[in-house]
Amino acid sequence: DIQMTQSPSSLSASVGDRVTITCRASQSISDYLNWYQHQPGKAPRLLIYAASSLQSGVPSRFSGSGSGTDFTLTISSLQPEDFATYYCQQSFSVPPTFGQGTKLEIK
Amino acid sequence: EVQVVESGGGLVQPGRSLRLSCAASGFTFDDYAMHWVRQAPGKGLEWVSGISWNSGYIDYADSVKGRFTISRDNAKNSLFLQMNSLRAEDTAFYYCVKDRYGGFDSGSNWFDPWGQGTLVTVSS
Numbered sequence: 001d002i003q004m005t006q007s008p009s010s011l012s013a014s015v016g017d018r019v020t021i022t023c024r025a026s027q028s029i030s031d032y033l034n035w036y037q038h039q040p041g042k043a044p045r046l047l048i049y050a051a052s053s054l055q056s057g058v059p060s061r062f063s064g065s066g067s068g069t070d071f072t073l074t075i076s077s078l079q080p081e082d083f084a085t086y087y088c089q090q091s092f093s094v095p096p097t098f099g100q101g102t103k104l105e106i107k
Numbered sequence: 108e109v110q111v112v113e114s115g116g117g118l119v120q121p122g123r124s125l126r127l128s129c130a131a132s133g134f135t136f137d138d139y140a141m142h143w144v145r146q147a148p149g150k151g152l153e154w155v156s157g158i159s160w161n162s163g164y165i166d167y168a169d170s171v172k173g174r175f176t177i178s179r180d181n182a183k184n185s186l187f188l189q190m191n192s193l194r195a196e197d198t199a200f201y202y203c204v205k206d207r208y209g210g211f212d213s214g215s216n217w218f219d220p221w222g223q224g225t226l227v228t229v230s231s
Contacts, residue, residue: 032214038152042223049207089217094166095154095166
């Protein structure tokens with residue numbers, strides 16, 4: 001199975017900050033990398049697919065980049081509703097696997 | 108609106124069985140693969156099982172293989188997860204998820220949308 005490792009595991013930031021979360025795959029996965037946002041009590045939400053494509057309805061302050069083994073999710077200017085846990089997920093091979101999550105908290 | 112809604116969770120004793128259901132609406136159900144993903148308390152997301160559009164391809168996480176069975180009824184726009192020999196470590200929110208494609212064995216897929224989840228608690 002492909003292992004996905006996110007860093008950091010948690011992050012404190014303020015409204016308006018620029019934030020970057022990193023995801024590393026244990027082998028090359030091309031651009032088969034997706035990002036999800038999960039707020040407590042809500043359904044997880046697809047943000048970015050195929051490493052850099054913004055899902056419909058997702059604000060443009062979210063962006064993704066990378067290919068091969070190293071990927072990033074960037075939030076350009078944090079908003080109050082962005083405080084949540086973020087997960088990367090590889091879709092290169094079965095089973096699909098997730099990173100351990102990055103919890104983004106208010107400073 | 109594309110929507111999936113889970114049901115069937117609850118408290119069950121170790122070793123017993125439970126069946127989860129997922130009702131889909133707002134899309135052509137039999138065009139898409141479907142999955143179950145879970146989140147144990149304080150843990151991250153874990154893919155549990157997936158089924159292709161015509162049930163021709165099915166796979167499971169090693170942690171549930173031989174105990175859980177995924178199935179679908181395309182006529183009723185429904186997805187199921189039969190969970191047998193339940194263990195304490197199966198305690199989690201279980202999410203029903205729609206795939207981008209009809210199959211999921213060739214990569215480049217993603218999960219959208221997700222349901223709100225149904226809680227399964229395995230405890231004596």
